[in-house]
Amino acid sequence: MYGTGVTWATVRFATGNGGQRRLEQRAIHPRGMRIALPATREVYVSRLQVEHLYKVFGPRPEEAVQRLEAGADKDELRAGGETAAVIDASFEVAEGEIFVVMGLSGSGKSTLLRTLNGLLPPTAGAVHYDGRDLTELDAPELRHVRAHGISMVFQHFALFPHRTVVDNAAYGLEVQGVPKPEREERATEALRLTGLEGWENSWPDELSGGMQQRVGLARALATDADVLLMDEAFSALDPLIRREMQEQLLELQRTLRKTIVFITHDPHEAVRLGDRIAVMRDGRIVQNGTVEDLLLRPADDYVASFMADVDRSAVLEGHHDEAEVTARA
Numbered sequence: 001m002y003g004t005g006v007t008w009a010t011v012r013f014a015t016g017n018g019g020q021r022r023l024e025q026r027a028i029h030p031r032g033m034r035i036a037l038p039a040t041r042e043v044y045v046s047r048l049q050v051e052h053l054y055k056v057f058g059p060r061p062e063e064a065v066q067r068l069e070a071g072a073d074k075d076e077l078r079a080g081g082e083t084a085a086v087i088d089a090s091f092e093v094a095e096g097e098i099f100v101v102m103g104l105s106g107s108g109k110s111t112l113l114r115t116l117n118g119l120l121p122p123t124a125g126a127v128h129y130d131g132r133d134l135t136e137l138d139a140p141e142l143r144h145v146r147a148h149g150i151s152m153v154f155q156h157f158a159l160f161p162h163r164t165v166v167d168n169a170a171y172g173l174e175v176q177g178v179p180k181p182e183r184e185e186r187a188t189e190a191l192r193l194t195g196l197e198g199w200e201n202s203w204p205d206e207l208s209g210g211m212q213q214r215v216g217l218a219r220a221l222a223t224d225a226d227v228l229l230m231d232e233a234f235s236a237l238d239p240l241i242r243r244e245m246q247e248q249l250l251e252l253q254r255t256l257r258k259t260i261v262f263i264t265h266d267p268h269e270a271v272r273l274g275d276r277i278a279v280m281r282d283g284r285i286v287q288n289g290t291v292e293d294l295l296l297r298p299a300d301d302y303v304a305s306f307m308a309d310v311d312r313s314a315v316l317e318g319h320h321d322e323a324e325v326t327a328r329a
């Protein structure tokens, strides 16, 4: 995806409100450059929409949200024993997009991610998936969404040591009640996609960390979920393996076109993977934009300092490609 600047992904962005949206289709350069393509408007349902979402931990969370809405800050709440983990987050994730959420430890990334599949109920606000508000679903409906629609990949792999690699990859399908022969076939195919062909009958402890994370990814892919939530999924890996996993995710994404929300505290990873990046600070999204937006138009010093170590020349060389593609279009 990197290097030549001639590989383009096409992503559709929502331009309205509500479930059904008019979308503008744009070409996305791998490094985040965006070029609107003329005459490509269409109607489509965006994958995830988050509206004014709050998550407060503590004895009186609803009251705390009212205080936040009235202007109280996080520290004032903390004095009263409440932790405002996510404050007034609103964003959309379009089909086929890698949406990165980046921020320091404690900024609220994991909490936000866990509200996206209903693992955590928000204190206020809404999360729409395929036009349905997750906060209005009952427990069996939420389980169905997690089993079939929105799958999670964890930092520490979450593999069962007493199951073989293929049985680990098939776990999500087992939860769905898929018969054994079919789930083995689908898990084997997912393992092939993640480069683990031939390892099906091994045990997790025979695999390196990178390979174990591939099993975690294969498990999510085997379910056919269209949304993947990845919580610091590569952070436990050493740098070279981590880089390999990033490349493989981008490679898979070119053919599978999943909708991915990827949490990281690493700006280099964010820039490599993200079509768009939301930066969180103290529970709030302080900026949501392309790599180019964050580098050239940081919303504040916090964003600027986050991006300070990113190699601008490599990331922004897409400027030339933009002119080229505009000319072609």
Ligand SMILES: Nc1ncnc2c1ncn2[C@@H]1O[C@H](COP(=O)(O)OP(=O)(O)OP(=O)(O)O)[C@@H](O)[C@H]1O
Binding pocket: 057, 058, 083, 084, 085, 103, 104, 105, 106, 107, 108, 109, 110, 111, 112, 265
């Ligand atoms: N179950 C909980 N009960 C109380 N407070 C919580 C709970 N979960 C998270 N928090 C608090 O919410 C805030 C945000 O935590 P969160 O784990 O979402 O941040 P993060 O950005 O993912 O951090 P990290 O990168 O360290 O995982 C922190 O202050 C944390 O202590």
